[in-house]
Amino acid sequence: MSLCTELVLDITYHQVKAPLFLVAQDLTLFCICVNVQSQPASLAAEDISTNSNGPKQDSLFDDDPEDLFAEATEEVSLDSPERDVLLSDGPSPAITPITPPTSVITPRIGHTHDDMFTHSSFDEIEEEEGGDSFDIHISVSDPEKVGEYMTSMSLFKRSEFAVKRRFSDFLGLHSKLASKYLHIGYIVPPAPEKSIVGMTKVKVGKEDQSSNEFVEKRRSALERYLMRTVKHPILLKDPDVLQFLESSELPRAVSTQALSSAGLLRMVNKAADAVNKMTIKMNESDAWFEEKQQHFENLDVQLRKLHTSVESLVCHRKELSVNTAQFAKSAAMLGNSEDHTALSRALSQLAEVEEKIDQLHQDQANADFYLFSELLGDYVRLLTAVKGVFDHRMKTWQKWQDSQMLLQKKREAEAKLQFTNKPDKLQQAKDEIKELEGKVQQGERDFEQISKTIRKEVSRFEKERVKDFKTIIIKYLESLVQTQQQLIKYWEAFLPEAKAIS
Amino acid sequence: SAVLNVDLQTDAMLQVDISDALSERDKVKFTVHTKSTLPNFKQNEFSVVRQHEEFIWLHDSFVENEEYAGYIIPPAPPRPDFDASREKLQKLGEGEGSMTKEEFTKMKQELEAEYLAIFKKTVAMHEVFLCRVAAHPVLRKDLNFHVFLEYNQDLSVRGKNKKEKLEDFFKNVVKSADGVLVAGVKDVDDFFEHEKTFLLEYHNRVKDASAKSDRMIRSHKNAADDINRIASSLYTLGTQDSTDLCKFFLKVSELFEKTRKIEARIAADEDLKLADLLKYYLRESQAAKDLLYRRSRALVDYENANKALDKARAKNRDVLQAETSQQLCCHKFEKISESAKQELIDFKTRRVAAFRKNLVELAELELKHAKGNLQLLQGCLGILKGNT
Numbered sequence: 001m002s003l004c005t006e007l008v009l010d011i012t013y014h015q016v017k018a019p020l021f022l023v024a025q026d027l028t029l030f031c032i033c034v035n036v037q038s039q040p041a042s043l044a045a046e047d048i049s050t051n052s053n054g055p056k057q058d059s060l061f062d063d064d065p066e067d068l069f070a071e072a073t074e075e076v077s078l079d080s081p082e083r084d085v086l087l088s089d090g091p092s093p094a095i096t097p098i099t100p101p102t103s104v105i106t107p108r109i110g111h112t113h114d115d116m117f118t119h120s121s122f123d124e125i126e127e128e129e130g131g132d133s134f135d136i137h138i139s140v141s142d143p144e145k146v147g148e149y150m151t152s153m154s155l156f157k158r159s160e161f162a163v164k165r166r167f168s169d170f171l172g173l174h175s176k177l178a179s180k181y182l183h184i185g186y187i188v189p190p191a192p193e194k195s196i197v198g199m200t201k202v203k204v205g206k207e208d209q210s211s212n213e214f215v216e217k218r219r220s221a222l223e224r225y226l227m228r229t230v231k232h233p234i235l236l237k238d239p240d241v242l243q244f245l246e247s248s249e250l251p252r253a254v255s256t257q258a259l260s261s262a263g264l265l266r267m268v269n270k271a272a273d274a275v276n277k278m279t280i281k282m283n284e285s286d287a288w289f290e291e292k293q294q295h296f297e298n299l300d301v302q303l304r305k306l307h308t309s310v311e312s313l314v315c316h317r318k319e320l321s322v323n324t325a326q327f328a329k330s331a332a333m334l335g336n337s338e339d340h341t342a343l344s345r346a347l348s349q350l351a352e353v354e355e356k357i358d359q360l361h362q363d364q365a366n367a368d369f370y371l372f373s374e375l376l377g378d379y380v381r382l383l384t385a386v387k388g389v390f391d392h393r394m395k396t397w398q399k400w401q402d403s404q405m406l407l408q409k410k411r412e413a414e415a416k417l418q419f420t421n422k423p424d425k426l427q428q429a430k431d432e433i434k435e436l437e438g439k440v441q442q443g444e445r446d447f448e449q450i451s452k453t454i455r456k457e458v459s460r461f462e463k464e465r466v467k468d469f470k471t472i473i474i475k476y477l478e479s480l481v482q483t484q485q486q487l488i489k490y491w492e493a494f495l496p497e498a499k500a501i502s
Numbered sequence: 503s504a505v506l507n508v509d510l511q512t513d514a515m516l517q518v519d520i521s522d523a524l525s526e527r528d529k530v531k532f533t534v535h536t537k538s539t540l541p542n543f544k545q546n547e548f549s550v551v552r553q554h555e556e557f558i559w560l561h562d563s564f565v566e567n568e569e570y571a572g573y574i575i576p577p578a579p580p581r582p583d584f585d586a587s588r589e590k591l592q593k594l595g596e597g598e599g600s601m602t603k604e605e606f607t608k609m610k611q612e613l614e615a616e617y618l619a620i621f622k623k624t625v626a627m628h629e630v631f632l633c634r635v636a637a638h639p640v641l642r643k644d645l646n647f648h649v650f651l652e653y654n655q656d657l658s659v660r661g662k663n664k665k666e667k668l669e670d671f672f673k674n675v676v677k678s679a680d681g682v683l684v685a686g687v688k689d690v691d692d693f694f695e696h697e698k699t700f701l702l703e704y705h706n707r708v709k710d711a712s713a714k715s716d717r718m719i720r721s722h723k724n725a726a727d728d729i730n731r732i733a734s735s736l737y738t739l740g741t742q743d744s745t746d747l748c749k750f751f752l753k754v755s756e757l758f759e760k761t762r763k764i765e766a767r768i769a770a771d772e773d774l775k776l777a778d779l780l781k782y783y784l785r786e787s788q789a790a791k792d793l794l795y796r797r798s799r800a801l802v803d804y805e806n807a808n809k810a811l812d813k814a815r816a817k818n819r820d821v822l823q824a825e826t827s828q829q830l831c832c833h834k835f836e837k838i839s840e841s842a843k844q845e846l847i848d849f850k851t852r853r854v855a856a857f858r859k860n861l862v863e864l865a866e867l868e869l870k871h872a873k874g875n876l877q878l879l880q881g882c883l884g885i886l887k888g889n890t
């Protein structure tokens with residue numbers, strides 16, 4: 001029996017006004033409810049999803065538990081520019097099959113109150129994103145321990161706890177994970193993007209609809225981001241992730257500021273990579289990789305196109321809502337001035353119907369956005385991560401080839417040195433060759449490892465993709481069904497009114 | 503859509519419709535078909551070809567005819583406007599290279615359907631005008647109307663030149679100023695006083711409702727276009743995907759193809775039953791207002807004639823002239839008042855009937871389409887859920 005974990009995330013948002021003595025601070029609190037339940041794979045995963053609009057939260061651990069746990073405790077290769085100290089949260093969990101849990105899912109903790117402040121953020125001059133913070137409520141259900149078996153829930157120290165996190169903390173988490181896992185072939189889900197315009201509005205303290213919408217967008221995006229991250233069996237076990245979910249305080253000011261410069265550095269590296277990619281011509285011995293790359297390339301193009309169309313639909317649907325509301329008002333006025341009594345009444349009824357319909361359009365526009373549009377946006381961003389791991393594989397191959405070429409050169413040089421009387425230089429050459437041989441072997445191993453990882457990752461990604469799209473699109477269609485059902489109700493109520501005009 | 507008119511007095515029938523129409527580059531040619539037992543026509547059934555300007559000429563001749571001052575003159579049909587549609591077709595032609603063959607064909611069909619819809623609408627509006635005239639007990643006997651119907655040559659009606667357009671403009675300005683002046687005078691007759699107040703407010707509100715309904719329908723069309731593009735994209739994704747998703751995408755694409763046709767139909771029906779209704783009553787209420795202004799004008803003339811008569815009698819000069827003039831004005835005013843009253847009552851009856859018909863049909867169509875959409879969605883969901 002293999003393990004599976006159900007994770008349910010629910011993030012809510014609270015905006016808090018900073019006291020006047022702080023300079024232009026807005027403290028945005030996001031409250032995240034994480035519900036963790038462990039069950040054997042044989043049980044059907046129950047849908048304990050919340051009112052979140054995010055994807056369904058089934059999560060299956062990798063089919064190969066041994067590999068999983070080995071990797072979770074392994075030190076990651078040290079090429080990345082920023083390396084945080086890997087923190088360990090305790091003993092690595094044992095691989096254990098468990099009997100069906102008898103415990104009940106812990107009910108979610110209520111959301112935080114509006115007046116909760118992150119005490120540690122008062123004395124910090126943040127960059128434009130830093131002022132907001134999030135509350136994460138985590139409830140972990142603890143299945144009974146049977147005998148000497150320990151459950152995978154020993155990942156978490158407690159069963160219920162709450163933490164506060166900033167938007168920049170999420171970004172920090174992502175950058176750590178990216179630096180540790182991307183270059184060895186893991187598809188690390190990208191974090192939500194910053195938005196200067198949106199953030200400024202929130203900072204200014206505008207309590208209007210557009211800033212509320214922005215915050216809700218962000219809340220939802222963070223929820224999906226975190227969900228995708230913890231659904232990844234490797235990432236879930238990463239100490240940084242566990243610390244992010246559990247620790248009452250994360251290392252602060254330094255990392256956020258370092259984040260911007262590290263982020264900058266990464267951007268520069270990316271640019272250099274792009275140039276390199278053009279010059280790397282890899283002998284693709286494995287058609288699978290070429291085929292997959294092409295597939296993702298095509299998928300990217302089509303998803304972007306679809307995304308644009310859906311964004312347009314959201315926009316027009318919102319316009320339709322506004323225009324319907326305006327028409328409703330106008331129809332009401334017309335009804336008022338109509339001097340035929342029955343017609344006047346009918347026109348007022350029409351106005352009422354249209355007003356209800358405008359709300360319907362508004363709700364549908366939200367479903368268009370939060371279900372359909374954001375799904376597409378997320379996958380467009382995910383595909384960049386996917387393309388990234390393929391690129392890293394190429395770089396790994398290149399590194400291996402470079403070592404091989406260098407080895408070749410050294411060997412030739414050594415051969416030449418044989419005929420000279422320079423025993424020191426000869427010995428040096430032999431030493432270098434020995435070292436390079438080791439490098440070449442390592443390079444080959446790295447290449448094989450990343451290839452293997454990518455195959456697994458792509459398989460998991462595709463499975464997730466299929467599941468995500470099916471689940472969310474079905475949900476979206478259900479929202480459309482609801483809208484039509486409401487429309488029928490409204491017009492059925494109006495028809496007799498219209499017929500009553502005489 | 504033809505109106506059967508039976509004149510009980512003379513037992514004559516007059517039936518007018520537009521049996522055909524041809525859209526050429528910058529004009530539309532309407533075939534006006536008449537069936538009549540009126541003695542003044544040479545034949546019982548005949549057709550002529552007319553263009554928009556000739557309809558306007560006929561309408562203006564009614565407006566300028568003093569004899570018809572007491573009637574609501576049926577509003578002139580709006581000019582056929584294919585500019586927007588033509589522009590879209592042209593843009594599509596230019597952008598042909600940048601889209602797939604399927605997309606191009608689809609969009610072309612869409613635009614052609616739109617063009618056809620506009621075409622049908624303009625035909626309907628020209629026809630409604632003629633039918634209103636044919637239904638009016640007095641206007642149907644108008645000589646110009648008969649010439650319009652029967653004379654099978656070009657009426658050589660040129661559009662108004664700049665000078666005439668300017669004259670019209672000033673006439674309208676004066677009328678509005680007059681209107682304001684005259685509207686200020688409280689009418690002795692309760693009926694007309696009420697009608698005045700009512701029409702002034704009603705007209706403005708219909709105008710507003712018409713504009714807002716147009717905007718609403720425009721958004722609806724835009725959303726339907728988006729769904730069209732989404733369906734195409736999903737289709738491409740479905741043909742490309744190697745996973746389980748390919749069948750899924752194709753099914754959803756097929757669904758959206760069908761639902762967006764319904765959405766487009768909803769927008770078209772709302773246009774026909776709601777927007778056109780409001781536009782028509784915008785024009786009719788203006789025509790009714792014009793009638794009230796004419797009556798007020800006649801009243802002012804009558805009152806002035808009274809004052810002139812008093813002055814003449816006081817000075818004992820040109821008394822006979824003043825008396826004749828006063829009698830004429832009185833007669834004119836009374837004649838207008840009498841027919842105006844009936845016209846306004848008929849207007850209300852027509853208005854209520856038209857709104858009832860259109861609102862009922864609108865609701866029925868909205869229901870039909872919503873049910874159609876629901877059926878498609880539920881059917882598709884059933885299949886998708888069954889397979890997953």
